Amino acid sequence: MKPHQIEALKFGTKYGIITGVIGIIFTVVLIALNMLYNQSIEKTLSGFVVLIVPIITAIYIFKKKNNSLAVEQAIGVGVITALVAAIVTILFTYLLTNFILTDFWDNSAAxxxxxxxxxxxxxxxxxxxxxxxxxxxxxxxTYPFILLFNLCIGFVVSLLTGIALKTK
Structure with missing residues (x-):
């Protein structure tokens, strides 16, 4: 692996964990506000922000640290961030629905x-x-959907961010 690939992997992993933790906090707040099962547009948009902002931030900081950014690097950082966030989210969702809120699927069905x-x-x-x-x-x-959704959003956001922030 080239040094920039290793650095992109480190950045993506770090910000993916941060993104996953922010998602967990978001879910805990939703539970506390009794809004976990709410399907409002505001909740959906907030969930997008929780995923998108850390990806953009990771790419921006990566560029700032390296004094340059190629679109490929942005995609690498962004997709790795989204992948790690998806893994954290899947693990948390599994724990939440099977051990913490054991009636989650029954409530969803109701x-x-x-x-x-x-x-x-x-x-x-x-x-x-x-x-x-x-x-x-x-x-x-639900679990593969989280993975695919995060990867698709991560790719699109990192591509657009890479195009916007790339150095000439």
Whole structure:
């Protein structure tokens, strides 16, 4: 590995851990405010900010420290940051949903049931139960989704940041 690759790996890992910890704090605040199951646009946008700002910050500090930045370096730092943050988030989500809030999936299903009834008033009880059962069966998809989502956002944000901050 070249020195810049090792440095990008270190930066990405450091800021990925920081991003993951910020995400954990965000989730704890949501729990404290009884907003964990809330699906508002404000909560979604706040979650984006929690992921995007540390990626941009990591790339900016990387550039400042090295007095130069190539788009490839920005992508490296950003994607590694997003990857490490995803791993931290997946581990925390697993602990949260299986050991801390053991009724998490049941609560999610209850909220989902209410939302489905509101969206589709003509839904039959059988259809409703089928839909909820399928979603509960597919809850494992949450973990790879977190990984893919973080990597996609990390790539796009780091590409745009790299283009904006690259040195000539």
């Amino acid at each position: 909220i989902n049931r209410i939302q489905l009834k509101e969206q589709y008033p003509a839904i039959t009880p059988e259809q409703l139960q089928e839909n909820i059962a399928l979603k509960q069966k597919m809850s494992w998809i």
